Amino acid sequence: GESVGLHLPTLSVQEGDNSIINCAYSNSASDYFIWYKQESGKGPQFIIDIRSNMDKRQGQRVTVLLNKTVKHLSLQIAATQPGDSAVYFCAEKGGGFKTIFGAGTRLFVKA
Amino acid sequence: KAGVTQTPRYLIKTRGQQVTLSCSPISGHRSVSWYQQTPGQGLQFLFEYFSETQRNKGNFPGRFSGRQFSNSRSEMNVSTLELGDSALYLCASSFEGQVTEAFFGQGTRLTVV
Numbered sequence: 763g764e765s766v767g768l769h770l771p772t773l774s775v776q777e778g779d780n781s782i783i784n785c786a787y788s789n790s791a792s793d794y795f796i797w798y799k800q801e802s803g804k805g806p807q808f809i810i811d812i813r814s815n816m817d818k819r820q821g822q823r824v825t826v827l828l829n830k831t832v833k834h835l836s837l838q839i840a841a842t843q844p845g846d847s848a849v850y851f852c853a854e855k856g857g858g859f860k861t862i863f864g865a866g867t868r869l870f871v872k873a
Numbered sequence: 874k875a876g877v878t879q880t881p882r883y884l885i886k887t888r889g890q891q892v893t894l895s896c897s898p899i900s901g902h903r904s905v906s907w908y909q910q911t912p913g914q915g916l917q918f919l920f921e922y923f924s925e926t927q928r929n930k931g932n933f934p935g936r937f938s939g940r941q942f943s944n945s946r947s948e949m950n951v952s953t954l955e956l957g958d959s960a961l962y963l964c965a966s967s968f969e970g971q972v973t974e975a976f977f978g979q980g981t982r983l984t985v986v
Contacts, residue, residue, distance in 0.1 A: 794973045805877070805963050805977025806916070851916065855973055860906070860929045863916035 774870040781839040783867045785852030788833065792854035795828055796861065797837045801848045809837070809850075839869075847871045875900065877966050877978035885984045891952040894981045898945050898966030905947040906975065907939060910961040919962075922947055923969070954985045 775781045787795065793814050798806035810821040812828050812835075819826050825838040835852050852864040878897040886892050898905050907919040918931040922941035939949040945966075951958055961982050965975035 796973050803979070805965070805979050807977070808974040811973040853916075859904070859921045859923070860918045860931065861973075861975065862918065863908070865915040 772868045775842050776872050779842055781842045783837045783850050785835040785864050787854050792856040794855045795835050796853040798851045799848045842871050844871050877976050879964050879978035879981050883982045886954050888954055890954050893948055893950045894962055896947045896964030899976055902966035902968050903945050904967045904969055906965045907949050908963045910963055956985050959985045
């Protein structure tokens with residue numbers, strides 16, 4: 763079946779360093795891949811998405827890379843800040859109006 | 874503008890009971906999706922509604938149902954509650970279900986005892 767998984771459940775980085783969160787997916791037919799951020803006590807918040815025909819997309823301090831050959835997605839956060847501490851989910855969206863979420867990676871930012 | 878509102882925020886129910894959760898989407902959004910979030914299973918898709926029609930359903934038993942009203946507000950119902958139904962239930966709205974950016978509410982924390 764469809765699944766989106768994460769390589770690491772926890773990531774700890776020093777404030778100011780760059781963070782890289784990885785994700786593997788299995789459904790090659792997905793149209794979009796998405797990253798969400800969930801802070802404690804809140805619902806997930808959209809960060810950035812990438813269409814399946816792209817391999818890189820940049821946002822504000824974030825970059826998403828898509829490698830369709832190995833079905834791998836990554837989120838890079840530049841100059842990580844304490845406010846970036848959260849759980850990050852990768853997700854995929856194809857036809858059918860549903861979004862499939864991965865298990866999540868918890869990012870700790872050390873001051 | 875106001876965000877997605879879910880009520881109630883917390884619920885405690887007994888096994889065998891039923892529960893109804895409510896979601897008010899962002900004004901103008903017509904698509905509402907529901908998710909179940911647990912530590913072990915992560916975020917799992919329950920169903921998606923658009924213009925009062927369920928367009929997609931996840932792999933949950935028939936005890937889980939939902940509906941959407943003409944004002945786009947949505948409810949989900951879980952009947953014959955089981956201990957394993959304890960979870961955070963999240964609602965997300967978007968203008969149209971095919972867009973990737975969905976806006977989530979804070980969720981309803983359901984505890985079944």
